[in-house]
Amino acid sequence: MEFSSKLLEKAVDEMSQLPGVGKRTALRLVLHLLGQPKENTLQLAEALSTMRNDIKFCKNCNNISDTDLCEICSNPNRVEDVICVVEDIRDVMAIENTSSFKGLYHVLGGKISPMDGVGPNDLNIEPLVQKAREGKIKELIFALGSTMEGDTTNFYIYKQIQEFNITTSTIARGISVGNELEYTDEITLGRSIINRIPFETSLKS
Numbered sequence: 112m113e114f115s116s117k118l119l120e121k122a123v124d125e126m127s128q129l130p131g132v133g134k135r136t137a138l139r140l141v142l143h144l145l146g147q148p149k150e151n152t153l154q155l156a157e158a159l160s161t162m163r164n165d166i167k168f169c170k171n172c173n174n175i176s177d178t179d180l181c182e183i184c185s186n187p188n189r190v191e192d193v194i195c196v197v198e199d200i201r202d203v204m205a206i207e208n209t210s211s212f213k214g215l216y217h218v219l220g221g222k223i224s225p226m227d228g229v230g231p232n233d234l235n236i237e238p239l240v241q242k243a244r245e246g247k248i249k250e251l252i253f254a255l256g257s258t259m260e261g262d263t264t265n266f267y268i269y270k271q272i273q274e275f276n277i278t279t280s281t282i283a284r285g286i287s288v289g290n291e292l293e294y295t296d297e298i299t300l301g302r303s304i305i306n307r308i309p310f311e312t313s314l315k316s
């Protein structure tokens with residue numbers, strides 16, 4: 112792609128780093144931004160920059176938050192010792208939308224995936240095991256989706272906490288959360304949380 116402007120080229124290059132955005136789409140988006148009133152484009156740039164600079168990760172559950180302790184963890188009405196293990200904030204949002212879960216979350220930040228070079232130490236697993244060790248968990252609910260990576264991650268965590276006196280359960284198999292929520296309606300997801308099954312049972316199926 113030949114550009115008559117280096118500034119334009121730079122913007123297109125940056126935009127095309129986004130997932131699913133090729134050079135042509137990037138050019139279309141950049142030209143769109145250029146056609147907008149200047150303040151609109153600057154507002155977008157500022158929102159991105161402020162988000163990147165100021166965003167925090169909850170020190171209890173690792174969810175994306177504006178404060179040190181996220182709104183869910185700081186809500187006194189949530190059940191502290193029932194913890195739902197999820198991959199990322201999309202899962203938290205999906206489950207929160209069902210209004211079927213009153214416990215807290217633990218956000219791993221990914222799934223174990225040897226193919227992608229992601230091992231247990233790359234994820235936020237140790238703080239969860241630490242909580243288990245300290246007796247702060249009564250029930251752990253796995254909600255990682257039933258991909259091979261999800262299963263591997265569930266099983267790894269299960270092994271780590273097996274020695275502690277914790278009830279483990281999983282949402283119904285075949286239910287996808289977060290990223291794949293478009294395939295699952297809220298009622299189905301909500302029902303699968305309420306009717307969660309013992310983790311050991313899921314291993315046998």
Ligand SMILES: [Zn+2]
Nearest residue numbers: 169172181184
């Ligand atoms: Zn939190």
